[in-house]
Structures are given as structure tokens and as C-alpha cells.
Amino acid sequence: MPVYNAALRRINPKETARYAGLKNSGDFPAELVAAACLEAQCLASPRGIWQVYDYSCASGEIHSCQPVTLEGQHIRRHLAGCVSVAILAATIGPGVEERAAALFGKGEYTSGLLLDAAGSAAVEEVADSLERLIVNNGAQQGYGATPRFSPGYGDWAISIQPEMLRLAHAGEIGVNITASLMLTPRKSITAVIGLYPTIPAAASPQRQPRNCQNCPHRRCIARKEPEQ
């Protein structure tokens, strides 16, 4: 499957504010958030890639050349009923994180923090575009697609990251991993999207939506509160 470097035509200021830990604070200057989004847009080099593999949901096995078995209740449940999986990797390159660190060095803490948050929002946007493409490609052949699911969500251990990078061919877009399993550039994502037959409809199982309520990191500053 091809490299797809989605155009980053906007960065969502609301998401940026959330990643910065602003929650629902209305009295923070919106222009600071907007400026961070604009700067991140200028510094980002969006890149993305994905590959599709056959998948056995009974065994959790991805049928790549060197097969990979997925461990973890959440991921297995998420992919229940799927016959293929798309493994994707997305990044915005190192520009944003380098600039955020430089801003901290200059004492511009707020801009640094907001820029880092805008980078997080940006890489999600890039992954969203990739996801749309994958969902559309699947639909062309009559497949339904699950929302994307990343290592670290629920109980899916990030120890799968090296396999995810290998499966996605992430090296082609410059995404690598440290010995301690951190992606470089830091603003990078890997994820899986499950593809399932749309007919018969009964095959599509109940899936947990990907949201903050299903995440164990309760102190996360970007956590979304349940809607009242």
C-alpha cells in the first residue's frame, strides 16, 4: 500500500486546547491556541503509510510474512469479526517538537506547551486522513471498518510497537523506535483498523467506542469528561 502524506489543512484548536490540559476553560486567550495551531501547521511534515493483512479473529493472528499474534482483551474484542487488518503509521516529523523545546529554552513556556499540544492534535488529524482513505478503500470492496485502535489503548501493551512499525513499513516514512519502545519522531502514531464483511450484518460485533472513558489513565490532563 502506498505512502499517503495527508494534507494538513487545519489543526483543531479545541483538540489542541484539550491536549494542553485546558479542559473547558473558556477564559484562556483563544489567539494563543490559534497561533500555536498555525505554527504547528507550518512546522509539520505530515507523512503516513499503511499495509493490509489477512487476520484470524479466532486466534488473533495477523498473517504477515512473519505472523504476529495480538495479545490483549481490548484489541481482540475490537477486532472481533474482522477478516483483514490495516496497520498504519503516521507522523508530523520532528519540526514541532524541536521548536517546542526551543521555546521552553527561551522562557516562552506557554507557546511551547501549546505548540506541543498542537503537534499532538496534528498527528491525530494526519491519522484521521489515513483512516478515511483506508475505510474508503475497504468500502470499495464491500468491507466495513472499525475505528482505529493504537497500542496503549485499553490493555493493549505498547510492546507490540516494533511489530506495528514493521507491519506498517513505517521506516519508509522515517518513523522509528527507541530501545524503550518510544516512537521517533515523538509526534507519531501507529494504529490498527479492522476490516469486516458488511454482509451478513450480524457479523459486526459490539465494539467499545474509542474514548477517554475506556482508558485507564485517569490522571491524563487531556482526559475528556463524560458528557452530561
Add this chain to the structure above:
Amino acid sequence: MIYIFDGAMGTMLQEAGLTAGQCPELWNLEQPAKISAVHRAYLEAGAHIIETNTFGANRIKLSHYGLEKQVEAINQAGVKAARAVGERALIAGSVGPTGKFISPLGDLEFDEVYDIYYEQIAALDKAGVDMLIIETIIDIQEMRAALLAAKAASKRPVVCQLSFSGDGRTLTGTDAVTAATTLEALGADIIGANCSLGPAQLLPVIATLAKSVRIPVSVQPNAGMPQLVNGKTVFPMSPAEMAEWVPRLIAAGAGYLGGCCGTTPAHIRAISQAAAGHLPPVPAEPPAHAVRLSSRTQTIWLGQGFPTAVIGERINPSGRKALAESIRSHDFSQVKKEALAQVEAGAMILDVNMGVPGIDQAKAMKQAVADLSVLVQVPLSIDTTDAAALEAGLRTYPGRALINSVSAERERLEEFLPLAKKYGAAVLCLPLAGSGVPHTAAERVAVAADIIAAAFAAGLKPGDLLLDPLVLTVAADASAGQETLKTLRLYREMFGYPTVMGLSNISYGLPRRDIMNSAFLGMALAAGLDAPILNPFDQLMQDALAASAALLGHDANGAGYSARYAARQPHSPQSSAPLNSADIIGQIRDIVVKGGKEAVLPLVQAALNSGKDSLTIVENGFTQAMNEVGEAFGAGRCYLPQVMLAAETMRIGFQALRSFLPAGQPANAGKVLLATVKGDIHDLGKNIVAALMENSGFKVIDLGKDVAPEQVVAAAKEHQPDIVGLCSLMTTTLPYIDSTIAALRQAGLRPCVMVGGAVLTPEYARSSGADLYAPDAVAAVRLAKNYIKTVKERPLS
């Protein structure tokens, strides 16, 4: 008559025995009789146009089967197999996608893709096709590469069919109007849509295409939306169901109909019967003299009857040292920032000029255009006098750009006009002749007429041309303004083409140029200017534009004008609150809490002037403010960015005060060594802690991220900190918290160790041997202060 294309090839070949994993196009060589049989079936079902079995016969697709060396043979055999059905059919050479994206969206270069298509199309042309059909393309840039290659490799008519998604756009964001604008200008002979959707979903796309072009429109839908049954993709629509859509597709403007995935000879027979007797649709008549420009995702109209289109002039390095330097060093972040900010300020087109002396302008233009094409939605104007830079920009741009500009000088006419034709660009005609600058309006009109004649000779048409009236300096020539306005009026009377001009020349050498420019803008708009090139950040220009829009009838009842200005108060220099010297420390506290970075310095100055000593300002102003902010954060009344803003405000105030502080003051709160542990490359959280610690009077030694235990030990020996702060964000690096603490203890060092980080828990902190656990940065500062206080208050033993 309505022309009928054939239906799907792939499904037919599978029925004839093609198995999954086999190359369908290889059958052109190996099983030509079976290919001809499919063609014959469609011909007998009523198709007028047969598509060759060469959809995937490009070098990239064939390389999946190791057949990349057989491009010519496979394409030729495909044409031969189609010709075998007799002379009655028109043969269309089918050209499909490479399956890869073009830079900057993908990893293929535009020229590589062009070469790949050129190779295939040249083979089809040589084998004698009647027309070419480039189909199922989801990215306008790939279509541009294929169409340019088709125009170079063949004289045959070219059908350009894109695949649209349910939202009416291709997957990379191009809507039907924009596709029509870009491809008609680039020389497509028929434009259409195929695959991806069924007839119901394609109907609105076809209606939009047909309204946007003068050329015929084609449609080849799938037999409905796909379903997966027993591991096989099936398309549910029956021939009769599909035929029901035919009259509506024709009424929407389709003159060529066929089928894509899931359609069979039975479908084509039904479509052909349903189309029989219908007259071909009458092509649309878009406004004759107005000009359309497009980006990848948007089309805008310029000309009489359309709103004034502001062209942003800021991406121009002349007279702007920093911008010029950044372009020279291949750093386009400044260019991108100018682009986004101008669009935000209302620019509808962006002028792009890369005229930095001594650089490779073509390379810079290519890079700038590529970067901007995925960043902003508005169309671009390529501003250059360098033919190589112009071609680099036009070739790279996935839309219909404006060329700024073409004068009557011979080399411009000879070099620029053919490029405009080749790449489907619009041309701004600038009435400058080799003989010099024409001063009167009549002279300018005469020169413009020469350029127009040359443009027509180069194959351009009305709808491709815009006129610049030329702006000279009023300080040098009193009639300069009048002549420009007169030229605008004459242009409108005599040609009717849209007019474009840069205004700022008018005020050269005068003070307050913005006043002169904005007055001139109002006059020029009244005289018929359609698109001013200006600085969108200029407030007076924006005011003049808003007022003019209402006055010229582009803003009904001044609704937009009212929305913009009703809530705004006129500027008043006295509007800032007077300084109250009574509680100046309280005001400083307030401004730090609020994060008023700009306001803190005057307040500090005022406090000093009123005799407050610097230590009082620091302790009762800054420190108390930060305590308040910290408490508010702890109570969930404010959030991290607000804490950082307060810290930054304090920092600015503190730095200004530093020179006034008595030596050694404020008392050093203590020494903190900070590090993100080995293996962890995240430093944002640690940076936040460092910032807040420094602001609270701690001396901070920041070792950075990915710091090995032995580095922490060495630094701790050297600096003898009161506190060592260790941070780890991920579970994978938590063990390094333990080993770093162990290493410190082993080296006989007993500083207070504080730990924190996203996945760290109080329990883990305890088990690792840490003295303190900080759940967040504000707590870290509070804990550190408490620790120092206890230690200092402890009697010496």
C-alpha cells in the same frame, strides 16, 4: 446521439477463468481471444466505445507481476484484441491509476508519474487507439500528470474520469467544479466520473460537472454500492435498475454513458436501450469573460458580477530580509506562515514570488508551490519573470494558477504564453512594451490588445485572460492615478476581462502610504478593478474593502459590513486603564495571575517609581501570585496553560527587576537537578517543572532527556543539589527511575529524590526508593518548597 461505453472487464475475465493474483492485462498477450470475446459481447450489447484491457498496464502496476518491461507489448496487444472485434467500434485506450500518490502527498515525483503514463500512452497511441480514457483516478495531480502525458504522446481526444466519494469530492479533496476548472483548462476533451459510487450517488456529481464545463460529460457508475458475500465483492444493482437512472443522468448532462465495477453486457444493453432516442445534452455556457482559478480543493471566479477577490502580496522576498534569507536556506516555514496568516486575514488568492537574487528560483518556486498546495485552499498566483521558475511552479501546482504576469516584451510572449496554454493557467496581461512604459490609458489599451492577440495566437481564449492597468507613482506624475483609473474603465468597455493590479506603487515616496493606498483602492474598485493585489494585514485596506463591497452591491444591505464593525469601538489612545499607584503590588499580583505578559513591565516600572523596593515586588507580587495560581490549579479552577502563562509573565517581570535586587536576593530557594530518565525521550513535562521551579527561586540544573543513571550521579556529585527530580512518562522506562535512585544511593549521595511522570503512581514512587512523589508540576514546586523549609528549619546537629 448518446455514446455508450462498455462495462466491467475484471469480472468478465474472472468468469472466463482469470484467477486471483493473475495479471489481467497479461491475457492481452496470452489469451487474446478471450479478451476479444468480452469486447464482442459489449459491442453486441450496444456499446459504441470499447475500452482496451490496459487499465493496469502501466510500469508500476505491471511491476507487481514482474512485467514492467512489457508495457509496450501488453498495451499493443490490448489494442489489437479490441480491434479484432471489427471496425464498427471506437477503441478507447484505457489508462488507470498507478496506485501511488504524488509528492508531497506521496513518495512518487510528478515527473516520474508523467514518464510512466507517457510510456503507456505512447504505446496505446502507436497501436492505433481512437481515443484515450484516463479513469478511476482519485487524485487530481495524478490526472494532471496523465493528461499532460497524453497531450504530449498523442493527438487523440482524451476522456478524463475521476472517482468521487460520497461527499462529492475525490479522496484527496477535489470537488467536481474544481476538477472541471482544472482539467478543461488543461485540455481534457471529455470529463466525467466513474467507479466508487452507483448512479444515484453520481447523479449530483454529473450535474455539477455539466454545469461547469463546455466540453461533453461522461459517467460510468458501479452497479450500486458493493457488498461482501462469501468473501466475494458483489454489486447489487440489476440491469433494469441501472437503466432507470439513464434518463436522469442524461438530463443532468451526461452525453457518454457506460458502466464500471459489477456491470455486465446485460447492464450495457439495458443502458443502451434506455439511452436510445435521447438527444445529447446542450453544453453549459459559463460566463464568457469571467476567469476561474482553482487550487486542489477550491475554485474561485474573478470578474464583473463576482465579489472583489483579494490577492495577498506578502509572499515576496523583495525588501524583506528575513523572508529572503529563509528562502535562501530552503526553510519554507516563513513562507507557510505568511500564507496561512494572509488567508486568515481574507486573502482569496496568494501571490507567490521567489525572487531572491542568486538562488535557483525554479527550485524554490517548485518547493513553495508544493508546500502551499497542501497547506492552503486558496488558488495561487505564480509571480515571476523567470520562465524556468514559472514552468516549475505551474507543473507542480495541482490546480489552475494565475500567471503574474505577461508583458508585451517578445521573450515573455514567446516563453510564457505557451506555458500558460500547456498547463491551463490564466494570464495577467501587463501593458509594458519593450519600448518602455506607456503613460496614457489609450497607449496601455493598445499594448494590452497586442498581448491579447498574441495570447489568442497561442491558443488561449477569453476566460483565460486578465488585465493589469499599470500603476505609476503619483508623487512623480500627478496624472498617475487618473490614467490608471481611466485604463480600468477602458478595459471594461473594450474587453470585459477581469482586472487585477498591485496598488502600492501609487504612494511610493509619500508618508502614510496606507491612507493613499486605501483611497486609491476605493476609486479603483469603482472604476472596475476586480482583484487588487495588496497586503491583507493592512487595516485601512480591509476597511476600504469592506465599505466598497457594500457600496458596489456585493454585500446586500451592508450586512457583512455591519457584522464586522457594529461591535467594534473606534480606537482610543486613552483606553488603557490608568495605573493606580495605591495598590500597585496588588495590580502586579493580578496581572501575573491573569498572565498579562504585555502589561507586567509598565506595572513593575510604576511600582519602582512609587518607591516600592524590589524585594517586596518579588515576594508580595510575584511569589504570592504564583501561590494563588498554584492553589487554583490544585483546586481545578485553572489549567496548565494558564499556570505557564502566569509563570512566563512573572519571568518577564522578574528579569526586569533583577538589576534592582540586592546582591544574593531573593534568597536562593534551593538547588534542583532535573532529568528525564534513560530511554525516555519526552521532555515536555520535565521542562514544565523546570520552568516553574526556576520561577519559584530554585536554581535548576536541567540534564535534559534520555539521561543515564551514571550521568545523574556525576552531575549530582558536581552540583550537590538539594533535590534530584526524575521523570519518566512511559511504563517501559520506569525501571530507570529505580536504577537511577539506586545508583545515587550507591554513590553515597543522599539528596531528596522527587519523581513524577504520566504513568508513575505514589506506590511505584515509594517502592523505587524516592523521597517525594509529585503528581503534577505545581505540586512538584510545592513539595520542593516544603522540603527546603523543613530542612532549613531543622536545627544543625
